[in-house]
Ligand SMILES: Nc1ncnc2c1ncn2[C@@H]1O[C@H](COP(=O)(O)OP(=O)(O)OP(=O)(O)O)[C@@H](O)[C@H]1O
């Protein structure tokens with residue numbers, strides 16, 4: 001018999017690019033869209049004030065997209081996240097404003113309620129085996145109604161200052177720069193350095209063990225672009241008020257979820273669950289419990305998003321969260337997740353969320369009406385998935 | 396040599412990183428049964444996909460001549476137009492539709508989009524008669540066994556104007572009786588002038604029906620044997636397939652059988668959906684250390700249900716009975732616990748329940764033992780790759796690397812991945828359910844050797860198989876199962892195919 005396992009060849013540039021087209025494609029699309037709107041808006045897009053706003057506006061979508069990605073990879077869907085987001089925000093508002101709770105227990109209560117909501121929906125999906133589409137469609141209606149009831153149709157606010165700081169606060173600046181927030185800049189630079197360091201180490205390890213690695217040119221350009229973008233953006237933000245608290249929260253969550261999906265046993269099991277539930281179950285994975293947990297996780301992240309959103313508006317309204325589920329789900333699919341489950345990446349979903357965010361923001365600056373914004377966003381979603389499917393089938 | 400119906404010349408087809416076909420030639424005469432044999436991954440299925448237009452004509456090199464004319468197929472429709480119909484290795488029927496609906500799916504009789512169901516049923520009845528399947532056209536396909544589904548596929552092919560029927564391992568999951576019926580059907584079709592290309596790893600069947608045999612090795616044609624004169628033996632074919640003589644089909648075993656290790660007492664299981672249907676009706680058995688125990692029986696006798704219910708209640712409800720290991724009762728009430736006790740179950744349904752098809756080889760191999768490649772919940776990919784490469788080498792998995800996705804592996808190599816996954820759990824009791832289904836002779840020998848090695852180390856093995864020669868060749872003891880009961884227990888020295896079949900028949904009579 002011939003050689004059974006071919007030794008991994010040094011990846012050639014073009015072949016590598018082709019087989020990893022989608023990873024680069026995502027990133028390129030984001031860059032292209034950013035450049036496009038930067039030009040169309042005469043540079044308003046990347047003005048420090050607008051950039052800060054853009055991050056704030058998207059933070060809750062990104063946070064929920066992290067949970068949604070797990071749900072979708074596991075082979076489910078959650079339509080209730082917008083309603084749950086609104087409901088948990090409303091709950092915290094009522095507790096703080098009407099019952100005069102301290103903001104810390106109010107936040108804790110919201111998160112716990114989020115987890116409980118996720119647990120109830122997860123139970124129906126995982127143990128009662130009702131399709132997640134139906135369970136969460138019901139949840140969407142129920143929690144939309146409950147927010148209305150809870151708020152008695154009114155807006156509730158304003159909140160204690162510390163609570164508002166979740167969204168409107170920025171990192172303090174003990175280094176006392178006048179026009180430049182030095183701590184924020186330093187953090188950005190440090191994060192970029194850590195990124196470069198870990199990537200270089202991982203690559204060296206891969207090469208030492210003769211695993212397939214990115215060609216040097218790609219690697220260099222990609223890392224340089226990433227690190228450069230991080231430093232540049234943090235510099236931009238530093239010339240305004242510094243890094244927003246939400247950005248820090250969001251970054252920490254992204255790193256955690258990236259790590260969990262990419263490196264841990266539980267992450268691996270979620271992919272197996274979505275890829276082939278039977279095979280996962282016969283391999284000893286407690287599939288119902290895992291499905292249940294992805295919904296609990298989604299509930300908690302919806303509550304986090306609800307708190308961030310309420311804090312940002314400084315008031316809870318019955319309309320909060322409406323339609324968020326669409327942006328969140330779209331972010332995951334634009335980011336390359338498969339509706340069949342088993343496929344999807346955290347960074348893809350994050351980039352997908354920002355593609356949507358930049359478009360929202362850019363079109364608003366340009367004065368495109370809400371009507372055509374939706375048309376364009378819908379088309380971009382379909383186009384992104386189409387290109388993806390087309391590429392996958394063409395072998 | 397008379398005229399040729401089909402000629403494929405110099406077919407070369409590459410996938411990224413793999414040359415699946417390298418200058419393959421094959422010629423089929425009208426009305427002959429032409430067998431294509433070769434090891435797993437030799438390229439048989441790929442060749443048939445080229446022929447049937449699954450891979451369009453611009454995706455490979457070489458020529459196809461049909462009826463003496465050069466042909467270029469852009470898709471399946473083009474080849475079907477000429478009467479070339481393929482039945483794939485994996486059946487492609489819709490389980491929730493009826494037989495008639497399946498047969499005429501995409502080809503519905505009627506006018507202007509309105510289906511003429513009366514006509515469809517009448518024609519279905521004729522077709523079913525032709526293939527010898529006694530079932531009403533309205534039966535749901537999902538309710539039929541694999542053997543009958545196979546016949547429905549053939550009926551579907553016959554509903555089109557078929558001139559060359561391609562069957563890719565049609566008997567892999569059939570028992571002896573159904574296989575025999577299918578072969579007879581092929582001979583009948585041949586008498587009607589329909590030519591047939593038959594891919595199979597069961598060489599005895601090939602010899603029974605084939606007029607010519609083309610042997611493919613490593614993506615290239617090795618030879619075409621003419622069976623007309625007789626005198627072609629299985630060993631002769633094997634020599635062509637593996638490129639050397641194979642002295643033995645089974646490893647020479649010197650069993651070292653020890654104490655009873657695994658024991659099941661008074662095991663009862665009820666049907667997963669119908670709580671009143673008893674599937675396993677009180678079974679007792681044991682397996683000793685270093686022993687290979689076989690379970691023989693017809694399809695539907697409950698062998699898989701028995702194995703899966705023991706493996707962490709993966710099947711059934713209202714399960715009662717005891718499982719003991721080394722004399723002590725053990726709790727195997729969940730799959731996780733069963734695995735923790737060292738039980739492994741290699742499923743018969745590798746695509747449906749054995750593999751995450753879209754995932755890489757290495758991630759499939761580690762799935763049942765992620766602990767073995769992780770520390771504190773963190774996966775060590777390095778270690779994972781090493782493990783996968785080790786199994787890949789030991790089992791000769793043919794792939795471009797352990798990061799290849801398993802969908803792209805040939806059927807036999809997929810089976811090796813499933814087996815590798817379970818061997819990596821370091822089992823003390825390995826339950827094998829049809830372990831060599833769709834596997835070539837060389838690879839079978841390798842798998843048997845691995846099983847034997849495990850037994851030599853003192854582990855216990857329980858092997859379910861529909862291939863009696865395999866049970867007789869490998870096992871130390873054989874239980875015969877029928878309708879949820881063990882009806883006989885034979886030491887291999889006293890066992891023979893006849894005695895096993897007689898035990899089954901006797902049980903059915905009373
Ligand atoms: N889509 C694909 N992408 C990459 N490689 C492929 C693809 N399809 C097949 N191959 C490779 O081509 C080779 C031939 O595969 P093929 O399925 O034709 O084998 P086979 O002779 O039918 O084997 P078996 O008896 O196991 O079914 C294998 O090495 C397989 O891994």
Ligand SMILES: [Mg+2]
Nearest residue numbers: 440484805806
């Ligand atoms: Mg094949």
